[in-house]
Amino acid sequence: MAETGKNKNRKEEKFKIVILNDQTYEEKFAFKIKRKFVIPGVILVFILMLSVSLLIISYTPLKLFIPGYADIENNTYVIKMNKYVEDLENQIASQDKYIEAIQHIMRGVEEATELESGHGKAARKTVQTDKKSKESKNNASVPAKSVSIRKNIGIQYLNAPLDGQIIHGADFKKGHYGIDIAGKKNSAIKAIMEGVVVFADYSIETGNTIALQHPNDMVSVYKHNDKLLKKTGTFVSAGEAIGIIGNTGTLTDGPHLHFELWYKSTPLNPADYIVF
Template identity: 35%
Template sequence: MAKEVKKRKEIKRKLLHKYRLVILNESTFEEKISFKLSRLNVFVTGTLCIIGLIGLTTLLIAFTPLREYIPGYSSTKLKKQATDLTYKTDSLVVSLGNTNRYLENIRMVLSGDIENNETNLDSIREQFELDPSSIDLTPIKEDSMLRAEVALEDKYNLFERKSTSSDLVLFPPISGVVSNTYDAGKKHFAVDITAPLNTPIKAVANGTVIFSEWTAATGYVIIIEHKEGLLSVYKHNGSLSKEQGDIVRSGEVIASVGNTGELTTGPHLHFELWSEGNTVNPLDYIDF
C-alpha cells in the first residue's frame, strides 16, 4: 500500500514539476523570453490545440468553398444541377416514349396497316363489361331521397346545364361522287371521292398540319391533327397548299385533287379519318 502511494506521489511530482524554457540571443546569450512549464501544462495545452485545430478544420469544410477541393465532397450547386438533370432525363424519356407512339400511329396512317395495333377497343369493353343480372340494382332509401332532392332542384333551375356532347363538326373536303366506300375487311380504311383534276380540297375542321409530303404509294399526302384525338388524311393529291406545322381552319383549301402515287386509279381524293389511333368510317361523320 505504501509503495502504491509512493508511486502516485512520484507521478504527480513528475507531472507538476516545473521546467523553465528560455530563449537566448545566440551571440550575447541575453535572455529574451522564458516560460515556466510542467508536463501537465504541456499535455493540456497540446490537447486543446489539437481539439481547436480539428474544430477549425471542420468549420472550414462545412461552411466554406474549400470543401469542394477535398476528394469525395461536392458543392450544393452541383448536387442541385445533378438532381435537376435527373428530373429532366426522366421527363425526356417519357416524352420520347410518347413521341415514338405518336410516330408509330402516323406510320400506320400512312401505310394503312392496323394489324399490329395493340389497342383493341372491343376487347377492352368486354374486359370491363358487367352482367346486369349479377348486380342488385334495387335503389336504397338514401339514393331515392337524393334523386328526389336533385329533381326538385332541377325543376326550378333557371340556368341551362352545359351540354356534354362534342361540338366538333366536320366539313366535307370536296363535293363529288363516292366511288369506293370504307371496308375494313378489304383493308380500305377510307372513302374515295371522284372529282375533276385540280378541284380544291378543304380541311374538314380546325387543326394543325402534321404531315405534308410526297410518298411513292399514295402521292402527295397531307395529314391534319384536330382536337379530341382526331386525324384527317388526304391522299393522291395533285398539289399541296399547306406545309407541316401550319394552322388551318375548317373549310380552308389545303390541296387539290390529283392522280398521284402508284396506287391511284384516276383523279380522286382518298380520305381517311382516324380517332385515337383507330380508323373510323368517314361516312358516319360527313355527308358527301
C-alpha cells in the same frame, strides 16, 4: 556600436529601379526603395497577387477547372438538366409511338392501336375484337351509327374535304378504309374541322399524305395530294386548305383524293358523316 551603426546605415540604403528606352537610354520610369522595405514590399505584392487570383477563381468559371472542386450550385444545375433531358426523352418516345399509330392508320392495318399516357410516358395498347364484331364493323354496306358516334364525339357538322364526287366508297373487308373523291384539277383539299397536323410527308404507296388530329380522338387522313400546304405541328382551322388534289403514289389510277376518317383508332365511313 560601430557594427550596429553600420547595419543601420545599410538598412537606410536606397535602391533605384529604372526602366530605360533600349535605344536612347532615356529614363521612362524610376522607383526608389529602401533596403528595409524590400522584403515587406515583396510580401505585400505576393499577398495582393494571391488575393486577386482567389477572387478571379471564386467569381469566374475558372473554379470548375480545379480538381476536386465541388460546386453545389453547378451540381444542382446538372441534376436539373438531367431531369429535363429525361423528360424530353419521354416526350420524344411518346411522340414516336403516336406517329407510329398514325402511320398504322394510314397504311390501313386491321389491328389498330390505342395510346395511353401517364406521367409523361406513353404506352400502346392493342385493341382486339372478336370475329363477329370485326365483320360488323368492316361491312361497308351497313350504315354506321353516326348519330351515336356524333354524340360521343361532340360534333354537329364536318366540312367536306373536297368539292367533288365520290367514285369509290369505303369497303373495310377489302382494306379500303376510306372513300375516293374526284375533283377538278388544282382543287384545294380542306380540313374537315380544326386540328393539328400530326403527319405531313411522302410515301411510295399513298404519295403526299397529310393527317390531322382533331378533338375527341378523331383523325382525318388525306392521301395522293399533288402538294402539301401544311407542315407537321401546324394548327389548322375548319375549311382551311391543307393540300392540292393530285395523283401521287403507286396506289392511284388518276387524280383524286383518298379520304379516311378514324375515331379512337377505328375506321369510319366518311359518307355517313359528311355531305358531299
